[in-house]
Amino acid sequence: MSVTLLPHMRMLVVEDDRLLADGLVTLLSRAGHAVDHAATGKYADSLLTRTAYDLLVLDVGLPDIDGFEVLRRLRLRRSPTSVLVLTARDAVDDRVHGLDLGADDYLTKPFSVTEFEARVRALLRRNLPLGTTLSIAGLSIDQSAKRVRIHDKPVDLTPREWALLELFVTRPGRVLSKEQIAESLLNVDGELSPNAIEVHVSRLRAKIEPAGVRIRTVRGFGYLWEGADE
Amino acid sequence: MRERPLATTSIRRRLLVFLVGALLLMGVVAGGVTYWVALRSANDAYDRSLLDPALDIADYIRIDSTGAHLDLPQKALEVLVYDHADTVIYQVRSDNGVIINGDADLPPAPEMGLDEHQFFDGSSRGQRIRLIAYRAPNGYVVQVGETLNKRDRTARELLLAALVPTLLFAAASIGLAWLGVARGLRPLAHMRTELLGRSPRDLRPIAEASAPIEIAPVVDAFNELLRQLQASSTMQQRFLADAAHQLRTPLAGLQMHLELMMRRDLAPDVRSEVQRMHGATIRASRLANQLLALAKAESVADQGKRMEEVDLMTIAGNAAQAWSAMAIERHIDLGFALAPAPVLGDPSLLTELLDNLIDNALRYTPAEGAVTVGTGVRNGKPMLTVEDTGPGIAAPERAKVFERFYRIAGTKGDGSGLGLAIVKEIVDRHKGFVAIDSCEGQGARICVSFPGVA
Numbered sequence: 001m002s003v004t005l006l007p008h009m010r011m012l013v014v015e016d017d018r019l020l021a022d023g024l025v026t027l028l029s030r031a032g033h034a035v036d037h038a039a040t041g042k043y044a045d046s047l048l049t050r051t052a053y054d055l056l057v058l059d060v061g062l063p064d065i066d067g068f069e070v071l072r073r074l075r076l077r078r079s080p081t082s083v084l085v086l087t088a089r090d091a092v093d094d095r096v097h098g099l100d101l102g103a104d105d106y107l108t109k110p111f112s113v114t115e116f117e118a119r120v121r122a123l124l125r126r127n128l129p130l131g132t133t134l135s136i137a138g139l140s141i142d143q144s145a146k147r148v149r150i151h152d153k154p155v156d157l158t159p160r161e162w163a164l165l166e167l168f169v170t171r172p173g174r175v176l177s178k179e180q181i182a183e184s185l186l187n188v189d190g191e192l193s194p195n196a197i198e199v200h201v202s203r204l205r206a207k208i209e210p211a212g213v214r215i216r217t218v219r220g221f222g223y224l225w226e227g228a229d230e
Numbered sequence: 231m232r233e234r235p236l237a238t239t240s241i242r243r244r245l246l247v248f249l250v251g252a253l254l255l256m257g258v259v260a261g262g263v264t265y266w267v268a269l270r271s272a273n274d275a276y277d278r279s280l281l282d283p284a285l286d287i288a289d290y291i292r293i294d295s296t297g298a299h300l301d302l303p304q305k306a307l308e309v310l311v312y313d314h315a316d317t318v319i320y321q322v323r324s325d326n327g328v329i330i331n332g333d334a335d336l337p338p339a340p341e342m343g344l345d346e347h348q349f350f351d352g353s354s355r356g357q358r359i360r361l362i363a364y365r366a367p368n369g370y371v372v373q374v375g376e377t378l379n380k381r382d383r384t385a386r387e388l389l390l391a392a393l394v395p396t397l398l399f400a401a402a403s404i405g406l407a408w409l410g411v412a413r414g415l416r417p418l419a420h421m422r423t424e425l426l427g428r429s430p431r432d433l434r435p436i437a438e439a440s441a442p443i444e445i446a447p448v449v450d451a452f453n454e455l456l457r458q459l460q461a462s463s464t465m466q467q468r469f470l471a472d473a474a475h476q477l478r479t480p481l482a483g484l485q486m487h488l489e490l491m492m493r494r495d496l497a498p499d500v501r502s503e504v505q506r507m508h509g510a511t512i513r514a515s516r517l518a519n520q521l522l523a524l525a526k527a528e529s530v531a532d533q534g535k536r537m538e539e540v541d542l543m544t545i546a547g548n549a550a551q552a553w554s555a556m557a558i559e560r561h562i563d564l565g566f567a568l569a570p571a572p573v574l575g576d577p578s579l580l581t582e583l584l585d586n587l588i589d590n591a592l593r594y595t596p597a598e599g600a601v602t603v604g605t606g607v608r609n610g611k612p613m614l615t616v617e618d619t620g621p622g623i624a625a626p627e628r629a630k631v632f633e634r635f636y637r638i639a640g641t642k643g644d645g646s647g648l649g650l651a652i653v654k655e656i657v658d659r660h661k662g663f664v665a666i667d668s669c670e671g672q673g674a675r676i677c678v679s680f681p682g683v684a
Contacts, residue, residue: 019483023490061475088478110482110515113489115555175554177547216558219565220602221550224558 009033009054009124014044014070015086016062020109024057027113028120041065048074052081055123059086060098068101075102082123086111118173126170134169138211141169150211160185160192161204168215168225177222241418245411253403261396268388276381277349280362283310284347284374287322288366291330298324298370300331315380319354325369332373339363339371417442421449429659433460470525477518485511513646516589520648523582524634527655539683540580542571542605542614549584549603553592561597564588569606571613573680575660583656584614586649587676591618595673610682617675628666653678 011028015021016039028035036051038044041062048056048070056074060067071083085098088109098106104126105119125134134141140149146162148155157165167176167184178194181201185192192200201223205215214226287310292301300307300322311318321332323339337352340363347364354375361375421436435453438446488508496504546568557564573580584603591601599619606613623631623638630636632654635647653676657664662680 017479017483020479020486021483023483023486027486027490059479061479086482088475088482109478110485110511113486113493116486173555175551177550216554218550218554219563219600220568221547221554221566224554226558 010051011035011055011057012038012044012047012051012053013057014038014041014062014067015057015059016040017059020059024116027116028057031117039063041067041070044070045073048079048081049077052079054082054127055120056081056083057086057120058083058103059088061088068097071098071101071103080127082127084119084123115173122170122172122174136169136211137213139208139213141165148208150208155207157204157207158200160200161207164200164204165208168223172225175218175222175224179222181222242411242415245414246407249407249411250404253407254400257396257399257403260399261392265388265392268392269385272384272388273381276384277360277362280349280360280374280376281347281364283318283320284362284364284372286310287320287374288364288370288372291322291366291368291370291372293368298322298330311374313376313380315383316376316378317357318374318376319359320372320374323371323373325371330370336373336375337361339365339373342371344369414442418445429661433463467526470522474518474522477522478515481511481515481518485515517646517648520586520646520652523579523586524648524652524655527579527582527652527659537574537576539572540575540577542573542580542612542680543568545577545580545584546603546605546614548581549588552585553588557592557601560592562592562595563598563600564592565600565602567602567604567606571605571607571680572683573612573660574683575680579656579659583653583678584616586652587614587616587678590649591616591620591674591676594618595620599673607682608679611679612682613680614678615675617673619673622672622674623666631666632664 011033013021013024013028013035015024015037018039021037021039025035025037033055036047036053038047039062041064044058044062045065058067058071062070067085071085074081074083083103083105085103085106086109087098087106104123107116107119132143134143138151140152142148143166146157148157148162148165163185164181167181178197181197182192182194185197201215201217209215216224216226218224287300287302287307290300290302292299302310307320311320319333319336321334321336322330324330333354335354337350337354339361340348340350342348342363342365344365345367347362349360349362352359352361352375357377359375359377360381361373364372366372421441424436433456435456436449438449438453441449485508488504488511491504492501492508546566550564550566554564588601588603595601595618601619602615602617604613604615604617627638631638631650634651636651637647654664657678660680662678664676664678667675667677
């Protein structure tokens with residue numbers, strides 16, 4: 001499993017439903033992470049004050065203080081922990097509230113294991129120290145040297161293609177609209193028209209798809225990186 | 231009232247009957263009194279004009295050796311009693327009834343003292359006449375009478391003079407009463423219009439300031455009822471949120487464990503069992519989501535408050551995020567044709583609406599087909615369309631598919647039959663309109679239009 005590329009992360013799962021909590025803990029532990037579990041908001045809060053976790057998987061509906069409050073206290077302490085909020089309520093409202101409070105991502109219950117893994121992977125990748133080499137399928141990405149290899153053969157990418165790849169890799173399973181891509185590439189050099197983006201994406205595709213990763217087109221909207229999915 | 235012809239208590243009618251009745255009665259009484267007073271003073275004046283010739287005639291009664299006679303030439307007498315309109319007759323009679331001058335055919339004078347006079351009615355030669363009788367100090371009685379021509383004419387004129395203003399007054403008072411009642415009842419009419427114009431979910435209290443004091447207690451009671459409804463719908467809303475959590479969390483746990491199990495080495499028969507359980511779990515989740523969405527869409531809570539300006543394009547963009555992976559998994563080309571389409575709406579309900587349309591389209595479109603989501607403004611109306619290349623919806627089914635749990639017979643797919651019912655509910659809540667264009671066998675195009683943002 002590709003979550004294994006980042007072993008020994010410290011994680012806390014805050015979920016009061018035993019069944020779901022067991023599943024989450026099992027999944028993350030099997031991927032090689034050190035996982036703690038809290039079933040109440042207060043216990044989670046006390047664990048969070050004592051331990052610096054890399055990732056917090058946080059349910060909103062908890063029996064004592066709710067997940068948003070745990071999150072608020074965490075961010076009040078200026079903790080850099082990545083937070084994935086699990087919500088079972090109105091997705092839109094909870095999402096907005098959660099992101100306002102400093103959540104990094106959210107997932108609406110129920111969700112598939114694959115989806116959960118993709119989100120966790122993306123969050124961990126975002127927090128990788130500079131210089132870490134990522135390997136996705138046949139692709140290995142050396143972030144500090146900005147070098148990409150497919151099955152150990154180097155591939156030449158233009159700065160724009162590199163920026164595109166970085167954007168996709170940190171957002172697996174996410175559809176990126178052409179507007180979002182244009183915005184992200186703005187600092188690389190100048191403004192890009194939707195047509196120019198299409199050209200760059202198709203060039204990047206041609207270069208990296210031999211590694212077994214895919215960039216899907218969402219017609220009339222943007223692109224979806226299917227990178228490391230089994 | 232048009233709607234309730236049998237209504238017995240119309241405030242307007244009661245007020246009008248009373249006001250118009252009272253005003254008419256007052257008009258008639260005022261007119262009558264005016265007429266009567268005017269007629270009396272006119273008659274008094276005419277009576278007085280009879281007194282003068284009677285006194286004059288009495289002055290000329292001379293009594294000498296030949297007896298009593300009038301010391302007046304006939305011409306002078308005629309001038310004295312001349313009237314342009316009436317025939318005037320007179321009589322001079324001695325105390326013992328001997329007529330010394332004038333007309334014999336006069337009614338007998340009433341008994342009087344010396345130097346007294348009296349007016350009375352009588353008749354002469356078949357005509358009604360008004361008379362004065364004067365008993366001079368010497369005992370002779372002078373009577374002067376006249377026909378009633380000018381009195382009758384005056385009476386007619388006075389009647390007319392009293393009647394015309396009375397009628398005008400009556401007409402004006404009916405009109406004013408009508409206007410006054412309408413004006414007085416206007417706050418009620420406003421309230422009625424306001425209440426009729428409300429959506430059934432609008433539970434804001436009626437503005438008490440606009441209510442007249444007389445109906446303030448009714449408004450208060452009604453607002454209290456609205457407050458209770460609001461409170462219970464808030465509770466209902468909270469219940470829905472809790473129910474969502476309580477339903478979705480165990481389903482999420484179940485789904486996760488089944489998926490973890492499917493990653494293990496399983497005997498083929500066990501794998502297929504687990505897969506079926508997994509499918510059922512996903513269906514249960516979806517049904518729970520839809521039931522909650524439906525309950526939320528028709529819940530009366532906080533209507534109006536949540537309506538905000540949202541762009542359907544943004545909602546569709548989020549849908550791209552949510553549905554692309556599933557479309558790819560099913561080998562369906564999910565595409566978008568988006569243009570700005572601002573509407574006034576509830577973003578979470580609009581998301582739910584689009585989710586159901588896309589879910590439906592993906593469900594009924596075979597692999598290698600296409601589903602296209604479109605947004606934009608047409609003829610000033612924001613539109614949302616979802617087009618697919620599935621089997622389409624036959625014309626007779628198109629109205630029925632919006633009914634709850636209705637599923638087209640013989641179709642594949644594992645839908646609950648709630649998706650389009652939710653769509654309809656949410657569209658109604660946004661005062662929009664949903665239509666299905668479809669040629670059987672050539673896909674369906676569901677088009678939702680919304681009122682433009684003013």
